[in-house]
Amino acid sequence: MSKPIKPATLLAHDQNNNDVYHGAVVPPIFQNSLFTFESWEAIDAAFENRAESYIYSRGKNPTVQLVEEKLAQLACGEKAQLFPSGMAAITAACLHVLTPNSHVIAIKNMYGPANNLLVNYLAKKMNIETTFVSGNSLDEINSAIKKNTKLIYLESPSSAVFSLQDITAITTLAKQNGIKTIIDNTWATPIFQKPLTMGVDLEVHSCSKYLGGHSDIIGGVVIGNERDIQSIFHNEYELLGSKTAPMEGWLLLRSLRTLTVRLKQHQESALKVANYLENHEKIAHVNYPGLESHSQHDLAKKQMQGFTGLLSFQLNITQIDKIKTFVNTLNLFQIGVSWGGHESLIYVPAISYLKELSQEQFTNMGISLGDVRISVGLENVDDLIEDLNTALLTI
Numbered sequence: 001m002s003k004p005i006k007p008a009t010l011l012a013h014d015q016n017n018n019d020v021y022h023g024a025v026v027p028p029i030f031q032n033s034l035f036t037f038e039s040w041e042a043i044d045a046a047f048e049n050r051a052e053s054y055i056y057s058r059g060k061n062p063t064v065q066l067v068e069e070k071l072a073q074l075a076c077g078e079k080a081q082l083f084p085s086g087m088a089a090i091t092a093a094c095l096h097v098l099t100p101n102s103h104v105i106a107i108k109n110m111y112g113p114a115n116n117l118l119v120n121y122l123a124k125k126m127n128i129e130t131t132f133v134s135g136n137s138l139d140e141i142n143s144a145i146k147k148n149t150k151l152i153y154l155e156s157p158s159s160a161v162f163s164l165q166d167i168t169a170i171t172t173l174a175k176q177n178g179i180k181t182i183i184d185n186t187w188a189t190p191i192f193q194k195p196l197t198m199g200v201d202l203e204v205h206s207c208s209k210y211l212g213g214h215s216d217i218i219g220g221v222v223i224g225n226e227r228d229i230q231s232i233f234h235n236e237y238e239l240l241g242s243k244t245a246p247m248e249g250w251l252l253l254r255s256l257r258t259l260t261v262r263l264k265q266h267q268e269s270a271l272k273v274a275n276y277l278e279n280h281e282k283i284a285h286v287n288y289p290g291l292e293s294h295s296q297h298d299l300a301k302k303q304m305q306g307f308t309g310l311l312s313f314q315l316n317i318t319q320i321d322k323i324k325t326f327v328n329t330l331n332l333f334q335i336g337v338s339w340g341g342h343e344s345l346i347y348v349p350a351i352s353y354l355k356e357l358s359q360e361q362f363t364n365m366g367i368s369l370g371d372v373r374i375s376v377g378l379e380n381v382d383d384l385i386e387d388l389n390t391a392l393l394t395i
């Protein structure tokens with residue numbers, strides 16, 4: 001067997017089909033809805049093997065497939081299915097695993113809309129019941145298991161409060177009980193964490209964050225074994241019409257070429273910013289798994305290979321007016337949702353979470369009103385720290 005290809009080479013090198021593309025250094029965009037065949041026999045053969053044939057772009061498309069192959073390899077999975085958004089990928093993965101009246105165990109600080117999908121939409125449509133757990137106690141998960149538990153849903157680190165779950169311990173427990181596991185691995189990316197090698201069944205990502213990296217794509221992906229992904233392709237992808245646009249696939253391929261270098265910089269800058277904030281008198285606490293002060297830093301070092309650039313902190317101040325002043329004074333950190341792009345962003349989770357979740361759910365997730373979230377971008381890190389420093393002086 002040949003040596004496994006290293007991530008940077010896998011992502012930066014596109015020459016495998018060079019002869020088909022007339023030597024074009026960048027693969028073309030296959031912006032076509034259908035493919036034609038030279039004979040009855042040829043289209044007949046394509047239909048015999050629909051999962052591997054280019055017939056119609058709601059199914060397989062060569063541009064989209066190129067990205068899928070790279071992401072599957074990067075995550076050490078057999079196969080990947082791209083989706084038009086992270087939420088489409090999460091919904092597809094959940095529908096694949098669940099049947100009516102199933103029970104789900106999910107971590108309580110999971111991504112807000114995914115929480116909403118389980119407790120509002122799927123609860124009503126399929127009578128899905130969800131038990132929320134903190135995610136940091138195996139006993140708590142074990143005692144939440146019921147006869148009809150079909151799924152344990154993880155997000156580690158969680159993008160809301162940056163708490164981790166012990167992935168290997170939980171997947172071992174899940175396998176003993178015949179339960180499938182899904183993990184949202186968006187925060188770490190497949191570069192810094194490989195959940196499929198730790199026993200997870202399905203890994204989902206929002207490609208709108210670091211994988212896209214330029215804040216110009218919305219996309220999602222589910223990665224897993226051939227059987228699961230094949231079933232997701234035929235059912236949740238093709239039947240629900242979740243087609244990924246070739247242009248988006250092509251942009252994602254462009255983004256992936258620089259993923260390893262971008263992440264190196266995000267990691268270096270975020271650690272500097274986190275250290276700066278941690279030592280500032282007006283900051284009560286910084287939430288970043290890369291800091292030694294993070295309560296699960298040891299687990300983080302055990303199951304992750306690095307840390308990205310999204311973190312949160314709590315100002316020593318509780319007056320909402322002062323938090324507003326701080327946010328409004330920043331120059332380089334722009335106010336906006338999402339994260340993982342080239343640009344630095346600031347956001348106060350309370351603004352949107354309280355519109356989607358009740359006050360009780362919100363508090364339960366471990367977020368407080370004064371939590372401020374920043375995405376450390378690719379600007380010069382000294383400039384970013386100066387921006388924070390200037391804004392902190394105003395409050």
Ligand SMILES: *Cc1c(COP(=O)(O)O)cnc(C)c1O
Pocket residue numbers: 085086087088111159184186187205206207208209218219220338
């Ligand atoms: C953004 C995000 C999603 C949803 O992805 P979309 O591409 O916006 O649909 C899912 N999980 C996490 C952790 C996210 O940050």
